[in-house]
Amino acid sequence: MPSNRQQIMMIFIVLLAGVLLFVTLRSAIVQKTYEEKALTEPIGYRMVVDGCEGVGRGHLVSAAIWSNRDAEIVRVEILYRQKGQDDFLSVPMQLVGTDDRWVGELPALSMGESYSYYITAIDGAGASVSIPPSAPQEPLLRTRWESPVNPWVQLLYLTLMIGAAVFLLHGVYYVLLILFGRMGELAQKATASRAHQSVRWGWLTLFVAGIVLSTYLHGAALGVGRGWGGWPPGHNFADIRTEVLLLFFGIILLVRWDLFRFSPTRLRKPRFSNAIFGWLVLAGAILTLLLYCFPPRLFVQTGV
Known part of the structure; x- marks a missing residue:
């Protein structure tokens, strides 16, 4: 023994x-979360990633994005592409409510198909940020259309x-x-x-x-x-x-x-x-x- x-x-x-x-x-x-809360950065953000979507629906992308200085966020957009595509398409995100929440929607795909995408935000002073920070290089955010x-x-x-x-x-x-x-x-x-x-x-x-x-x-x-x-x-x-x-x-x-x-x-x-x-x-x-x-x-x- x-x-x-x-x-x-x-x-x-x-x-x-x-x-x-x-x-x-x-x-x-547990869903993956991207965030940047350091006050030394010109733009902060927090985003919880949802990696799947139901067939027949567009995919709603939501992120809290704010400026840490005297400059408003002037533009936020999603850049996305399907597997095998080289160029990214873009869709704008809109500010919703008063809690710095920006929302955009990716077009629906067929069952089993997916998008790779990332978010870019620019403030009035010209500072910009990408979510995830590695974008447009891999790894990117992904969502896939699935049936229950x-x-x-x-x-x-x-x-x-x-x-x-x-x-x-x-x-x-x-x-x-x-x-x-x-x-x-x-x-x-x-x-x-x-x-x-x-x-x-x-x-x-x-x-x-x-x-x-x-x-x-x-x-x-x-x-x-x-x-x-x-x-x-x-x-x-x-x-x-x-x-x-x-x-x-x-x-x-x-x-x-x-x-x-x-x-x-x-x-x-x-x-x-x-x-x-x-x-x-x-x-x-x-x-x-x-x-x-x-x-x-x-x-x-x-x-x-």
Whole structure:
């Protein structure tokens, strides 16, 4: 059995993984906000981005934009384009009310289509600002037209994805026991079998959620052939993250299929040791964190 220090280390690693997964889930739910409130800047702003719109409606863009000096905001406009277009079109934004709220509307698109856009504002003294600050270079703001999908299927998808993460964390706990615990060969093989079982159930859960349900949800929301490219190679890097993980863990599970059922009397020699199996599962857990807890643009430029 592992020492107290090893147990503390394992608990810390598992809790850290859980926190990172929670942050990922939260980032998927909370809307992105752009803001500049420093009084030293000539123009301040705050904008909450809504990345999707219902089919048949124009997309309302709203932002609070104000001047930090004796100059009024004289012009605010949205510059937008569809995927594959080089030139931006523009639509003016209007001041609404007395709280520095500027509003403009992007023309409606068909299901699954999207705009990349940004906002520019100019004050009476000639100062200007862009939202986001990187505009007109990537990354820009984006909105996509989607149809409503069955909320129960969405709930099932979310539940299964969380379940896959729980199974993986359970498997990580067992492989940490293998790697850092002091146990005999028989106990190590039994623990490796438990890790194999946890990862196996996680693989199955991820397949149902990430392939079957994801295909249905994207097809219902965006139309068949849009949004989710599948394998190979997908429309962008985010499309194939699930397939990469399924392939990685699937190979590990198949190569160590002798762990499917633990038997103390089975003398079949494995293709690689339990320790190597543990390190591979741990590497897969780290790969999962990299693929799902960090924006894909950190690794590969994604499409619209």
